[in-house]
Amino acid sequence: MAASPGPAGSGGAGTLLSPGPSGFAFDSGLEIKTRSVEQTLLPLVSQITTLINHKDNTKKSDKTLQAIQRVGQAVNLAVGRFVKVGEAIANENWDLKEEITIACIEAKQAGETIAALTDITSLNHPDSDGQITIFTDKTGVVKAARLLLSSVTKVLLLADRVVIKQIITSSNKVLATMERLEKVNSFQEFVQIFSQFGNEMVEFAHLTGDRQNDLKDEKKKAKMAAARAVLEKCTMMLLTASKTCLRHPNCESAHKNKEGVFDRMKVALDKVIEIVTDCKPSGEADVSSVTIFTGIKELKMNIEALRENLYFQSKENLSAMLDVVLEQTEAFTDSAYTSPKHRERILELSTQATLELQQLTSVWIQAQSKKTKSIAEELELSILKITHNLNELKKELHSTATQLAADLLKHHADHVVLKALKLTGVEGNLEALAEYACKLSEQKQQLIETCRLLRHISGTEPLEITCIHAEETFQVTGQQIISAAETLTLHPSSKIAKENLDVFCEAWESQISDMSVLLREISDVFEGRRGEKYGYLSLPKPMKNNVNLKSLKTDKPDSEEQAKIAKLGLKLGLLTSDADCEIEKWEDQENEIVRYGRNMSRIAYSLYLFTRGEGPLKTSQDLLHQLEAFATEGLKLASSVQAFSKQLKDDDKLMLLLEINKLIPLCHQLQTITKTPSPSKVFLKVDKCVTKARSMMAILIQLLSLCYKLKKKLINSFQLQVESRWVSVTNKDPMDGRS
Numbered sequence: 137m138a139a140s141p142g143p144a145g146s147g148g149a150g151t152l153l154s155p156g157p158s159g160f161a162f163d164s165g166l167e168i169k170t171r172s173v174e175q176t177l178l179p180l181v182s183q184i185t186t187l188i189n190h191k192d193n194t195k196k197s198d199k200t201l202q203a204i205q206r207v208g209q210a211v212n213l214a215v216g217r218f219v220k221v222g223e224a225i226a227n228e229n230w231d232l233k234e235e236i237t238i239a240c241i242e243a244k245q246a247g248e249t250i251a252a253l254t255d256i257t258s259l260n261h262p263d264s265d266g267q268i269t270i271f272t273d274k275t276g277v278v279k280a281a282r283l284l285l286s287s288v289t290k291v292l293l294l295a296d297r298v299v300i301k302q303i304i305t306s307s308n309k310v311l312a313t314m315e316r317l318e319k320v321n322s323f324q325e326f327v328q329i330f331s332q333f334g335n336e337m338v339e340f341a342h343l344t345g346d347r348q349n350d351l352k353d354e355k356k357k358a359k360m361a362a363a364r365a366v367l368e369k370c371t372m373m374l375l376t377a378s379k380t381c382l383r384h385p386n387c388e389s390a391h392k393n394k395e396g397v398f399d400r401m402k403v404a405l406d407k408v409i410e411i412v413t414d415c416k417p418s419g420e421a422d423v424s425s426v427t428i429f430t431g432i433k434e435l436k437m438n439i440e441a442l443r444e445n446l447y448f449q450s451k452e453n454l455s456a457m458l459d460v461v462l463e464q465t466e467a468f469t470d471s472a473y474t475s476p477k478h479r480e481r482i483l484e485l486s487t488q489a490t491l492e493l494q495q496l497t498s499v500w501i502q503a504q505s506k507k508t509k510s511i512a513e514e515l516e517l518s519i520l521k522i523t524h525n526l527n528e529l530k531k532e533l534h535s536t537a538t539q540l541a542a543d544l545l546k547h548h549a550d551h552v553v554l555k556a557l558k559l560t561g562v563e564g565n566l567e568a569l570a571e572y573a574c575k576l577s578e579q580k581q582q583l584i585e586t587c588r589l590l591r592h593i594s595g596t597e598p599l600e601i602t603c604i605h606a607e608e609t610f611q612v613t614g615q616q617i618i619s620a621a622e623t624l625t626l627h628p629s630s631k632i633a634k635e636n637l638d639v640f641c642e643a644w645e646s647q648i649s650d651m652s653v654l655l656r657e658i659s660d661v662f663e664g665r666r667g668e669k670y671g672y673l674s675l676p677k678p679m680k681n682n683v684n685l686k687s688l689k690t691d692k693p694d695s696e697e698q699a700k701i702a703k704l705g706l707k708l709g710l711l712t713s714d715a716d717c718e719i720e721k722w723e724d725q726e727n728e729i730v731r732y733g734r735n736m737s738r739i740a741y742s743l744y745l746f747t748r749g750e751g752p753l754k755t756s757q758d759l760l761h762q763l764e765a766f767a768t769e770g771l772k773l774a775s776s777v778q779a780f781s782k783q784l785k786d787d788d789k790l791m792l793l794l795e796i797n798k799l800i801p802l803c804h805q806l807q808t809i810t811k812t813p814s815p816s817k818v819f820l821k822v823d824k825c826v827t828k829a830r831s832m833m834a835i836l837i838q839l840l841s842l843c844y845k846l847k848k849k850l851i852n853s854f855q856l857q858v859e860s861r862w863v864s865v866t867n868k869d870p871m872d873g874r875s
Contacts, residue, residue: 169414170350173292180288183211184250184281208254215247215284222291225298232294239290246284253277303347303412306340307405317374318398323382330375337371344408345749351411358598360411362605366404369643373397373616376636380623383632389622393636396616427600428533428592431461432526439496439519446504451497458493462486464592465529468536471585473544478536485529492522530593534662537589541655544586545648546717549710553579554641557617561624561637569625573618580614583607583651590654595661602654609647616640649706652713656741705747708826711833712741718840729780732773733840739766740833743826756822760810763825767810770803770832777839780847788846795842799835802828 168174219240226236253276313333320326341364348360377394384390435457438449465486469479496518503515553575560568584607591603617640624633715737722730739762745751746759753759774796781792806828809821 168289168293169352170296171352172350173289173296174352176292177285177289180211180214181285183207183214184285204254208251211284212247212251215243215288218288218291219244219247222295225295229298229301232297236291236294239287239294242287243284243291246280246287249280250277250284253280299343299347300412303340303343304409306336306343307409309336310340311402311405314374314398314401317378320378321382323379326378326382330378334371337367341368344412347412355597355601356411358601360408362601363404363407363411365605366609367401367408369646370397370401370404372639373643374401376632376639377620379632380620380630380636383630384623384627387623387626389619389626390633393616393619393623393640396612396619400612426460427594428461428464429530429595431457431464432530435461436523436526439522442500442515442519446500451500454493454497458489462489465533467592468533468589471540471589473540473582473585474536475539478532478539481532482529482536485525485532489522489525489529492518492525496522534593537586537593538655538659541586541590541651542717544582545652545655545713548579548648549714551641551645551648554617554644557621558624558634558637558641561621562628562634564625564628566625569621573621576614576617580610583610587651590658593662594658599654599658599661602657606647606651606654610644613640613644613647617644646706649710649713653709656713656716705744705826708740708747708830708833709744711830711837712737712744714837715740715833715840718837718844721844728776729773729840729843732769732776733836735769736766736773736833736836739769740829743829747826759822759825763806763810763829766829766832767803767806770799770806770836773836773839774800774803777843780843783850784846788849792839792842792846795835795839799832799839802832802835806832 168177222236222240222243226233226240229236310333313329313336316329317326317333320329344360344364348357348364351357351360374394374397377390377397380390381387381394435454438454438457441449465482468474469482474482496515499511499514499518503511553572556572557569557576560572587603587607587610591600591607594600594603617637620633620637620640624630624637627633715733719725719730719734719737724730742751742753742762743759743766746753753762777792777796781789781796784792806825809824809828
């Protein structure tokens, strides 16, 4: 549960108040696992710290007395309001009523005690000598403060249990309705039950989305995101797979397809409940094994610790740690997809690491018996050499995995196999189905292996979890596409079977797009560009943390509108990946065209995240500011390309100008849309803006590719002219040209 015993300093309330001059420190003994609870406590902690740590001057000015009284009254008023909320929660939750009520009474009493002890307006008057105040009873105020913080924390954590209970109840509803859907035999009954299921899934998505944002533990947050992604994507699959089964009740592949969806959703629901209740099924291991990057990090820390303590480690232990790292690199060297160049470099660095550790061990043993300056310097040199080698190995592994992933994503960007499967299904060609099913299985294995390599170099636990989720998704979805294609091939005229295959293919394409985003995030972490962004709730009155699309309202977009925006956003995300690939080709990364193109790609990526309810953009105003900036960068790019075109021949110049003439009007149109007030549906404005941005990104990719080729052509042409002149000069007859 959210309120569980935990040691101080383990992320619990005990870390919230540090000892002041009075020696006051607060430790509730309860671990706080959500940001909303922590953030609700912080202002109260701050006010109490102010009271406890005031200076006990003999002479107390009126200003000091008034300030102390104001803080005391503010604490008491805040506690009063808090208690009313707590009592309301207690009245709605009978199972927790007694616990919450007792904690509220304690909080109220403590607040009143603090108010009485800080009531010191008449302290400087002679008739107030017998008055007990914060100055005369420091122990009393410390005791009241501890009781107050402890009781408020209890109320907050009990309120948190209410939220957990809501999620469990919602999950049980979803599960019960799913079980009814599994057994349904008629279309009419199915439509009726699915409508109820849809409403329950929306409620569950809201509750779990709020919870995900509120969790402090980034690893749990990532697990929740993965489970919620499965449920979100599987809801549409469940609809079409169930309809296909009802239309073709005797089709084995249709039943297999449907069962796969239900099974996956049930596992995802179980995962969510495990996360919110903080319990793990017995015997379940955590993330399968330590990654190579984690192993390298630990090995380096242990080696560097020798500077402080020569007896900190044994040579056997360091040798065993290196063996584990090198054993795991075999996943890279044994992979059929690793290039010979990368394989050779990894093996070379691995051999070098073994030799460097042997050298370090030799010097280390000498340093333990000889305390000379030269030995100390030799030890330092050995430490530097092996840490440098491990860093190089880390870089090489990162380069191997990311290059493999980028090449694979680019190779499968056109989804040729999926298109072929759809075509063979409509044609009813079973022979061709077997051929393309085999190709999809090969592609699936490539992607799975790439996800495993990416996990090793991901750099953070949340990204590790995302890699595992991607691997599982490719594994399951690949098989489901084949069963859906088989159903269509057996029933080639079935519209519902065709729709079902389309939905599973879209899920595959979506996961390919997600993998592209994952690749970028892994590179950001490796290059130190990552910045955490949090959005969390306020308890005990849970607020709906609606996705960004809903923050745009005057009016609420319906499910069809949200789906349309999400689809547009997905295409925008894919285009940013293509743009980045074009940008990476340029040797001169400071070129103006590259710089403006990169800026456009970054802004487009933040727009894509917005359509998913993620990223730094939170409101419609944020979105409009970014769109204006996007249009401005587009005009700057157009100006730079125009300047570059002046160096070109007429035919080449014309090609560029045609693309620029497409881009400039779009930039102006986008600026107009963002600045025009829209009293009607905001959804339409977002739809227009994202559509324009997508068109601009498509032109950007064309321009980047074209400018790169023309620049190369220009350089080559110039070099040929220089060479030609040089040959002309060197071959000239010295007697020629005499006057």
